[in-house]
Amino acid sequence: MPRWLRLTIVFGIGALVVVLMLSFRRDPHDIRTGTVGKPAAAFTLDRLDGNGKVALSDHAGKVVILNFWASWCIPCKEENPALVRVWERYRSSDVVLIGILYQDSLESARGYVRDNGVTWPTVTDEDGRVAFAYGVFGIPETYFIGPDGIIAGRHIGPIDEATLVAAIDGLRPKATR
């Protein structure tokens, strides 16, 4: 085999190893594609409990956590205790948690909310337009929107309390922490 070919193959394998190393270093839950770093898409959606609507613009200047979920989603149930604890911790502050129902029936979702201690505002996205605008791959997915209205990050899959707190505190202005 010619020397140049051996060098080319070695270089190719080396490049592949570098690419794989860089890829595996990243947190697979933290996908920085699509909408991250861009202004959060505005929405006004009906509340699941039927008491009016929730608009993202109502919470301008606050840290907003959007959590896409469904009652049939088992990982959503796994992460729910963490969401409950974080909501209890921040509900009286400048942090808003909004649950967005994704491809679910209203009856099942209302039962889930009642049985699992979901007291944060929850809205329905019946035609999936808001999920599309945010680039939701699947649920659960959680988006972190800073006071500037920019999507600072997203988490794919069930989220834990430490990740939620770290993301929220990283977005809140220092004076309010």
Add this chain to the structure above:
Amino acid sequence: MTRERALILVALLAILGAVGWSARPHDVTAAERVDRITSELRCVTCQGLSVKDSPAASARQMRDIVIQRVAEGRTDDEIRDEFRASFGDWVLLSPPVSSWLGLIWLVPLAALAAGLAVALGRIRPGVPSVAAPPARELAALRERVAREEALDLPQADGAE
């Protein structure tokens, strides 16, 4: 025979005419545009299925968005760009050459080039790199060949 040839000619012309008629330029309908765009978009909750081919609810919602955008008069590129803005280039089943994912198009070319190089390396007759024997060994070999030829000659004459 001439009549058979004429029939064959007529049949060929008919086939060509039918093919040409079906391939004639025509205005693309909205449904055709929706089919084309959705066949290029990846169903985000499926494994390797296009939005057009997937029965998933998320694919149905994406298809509804494409239908709405086509009805609004958006171009194909504008619709594709909207999906790319939400999901990145990943949402396109054929990644654009201009993006990082487009590097994947180089993989088959590189594999082909490597295969050709290996094949050519094997097929090309190699030049034997045998070192020339030392002068003393060469002289001994020549002497031996001459001796054996001298021994062979009478036998060859006798055989004839």
